[in-house]
Amino acid sequence: MTTDVSLSCFDGFSLIYSKSTQGKGREYVAKQIIDPGTTVLKVTPYATAIFDSFKKRLCARCLCAHPTKSFSTHCLGCDQVYFCSIDCANKYLKWHDPGCCDVLRKLASLKKVDRHMKSVAKLVVMIYWQRQKNNEDNSYTLVQHLESHYDDWDQDIKRDWHRIHTFLWKHISALGWLLPHETDADIMHLVSKIESNGFGIYLENRLDVVAGRALYPLASLFNHDCAYNCQPRGKFREMTIRTLSTIQKEDPLTIAYTDTDLPVMNRRQKLLQDYYFTCQCNRCLLESASKKRK
Ligand SMILES: [Zn+2]
Ligand SMILES: [Zn+2]
Ligand SMILES: [Zn+2]
Incomplete structure (x- = not known):
């Protein structure tokens, strides 16, 4: 067992640490006894993508929801991102270049594509856009380390994704957002990473309504357990992971990936x-x- 060195550049871990365990991959374990109800991690997403059906209801920057119906401030270029305030619009649109605008508009009007796939594709676009605008920092390293199962996909699944695969490769490579060694397979590895590691964005106070998808690479390091001892909760852009029971020193911290009922x-x-x-x-x-x- 070794401490995970790739995380050592990210601070904020006072109660837990990540280590690689044989047969289990990376996991979080407790540095000390942790009481129930303790916040062990607070994270903001690497990137977010709001579902098309909620794009007017959630602010693309801060993820706050309109109390009743829709925001009106939006990007006139693509009509795909809406904002709660002029301040959020200005801060977001400063980075929202014409290329990003164009690909979001084309993706929204792409016909004969399953809604789920389209929303994953939207997050792929947002991730590459994020990496492009933050090309100086190393936060993409965490996305790079997430596990992909693309190599295990059978031909039927690959066929289902074909239209999205072609669309993303065409537009993302044309925008110059890929690194010189990256190919269309890397885009699909990212799709697979989102499928296995993406979190839902929920409407405030409505845990039954998923309004988008987000990637929180640090939260993805929590392993699954059907008797999980931690629970993630999102509020606007911030996700908080809290303990549900007492956790002993060196015990793994886990969340539920699926309905444990x-x-x-x-x-x-x-x-x-x-x-x-x-x-x-x-x-x-x-x-x-x-x-x-x-
Ligand atoms: Zn906002
Ligand atoms: Zn736009
Ligand atoms: Zn189980």
């Missing part, structure tokens, strides 16, 4: 399908053993 079979099936692993947590082992005994 599902029976063990369905839970494991869903985790395998969406996250490419068979859950071996204690709860799964106990529940599947007791099923076999029956």
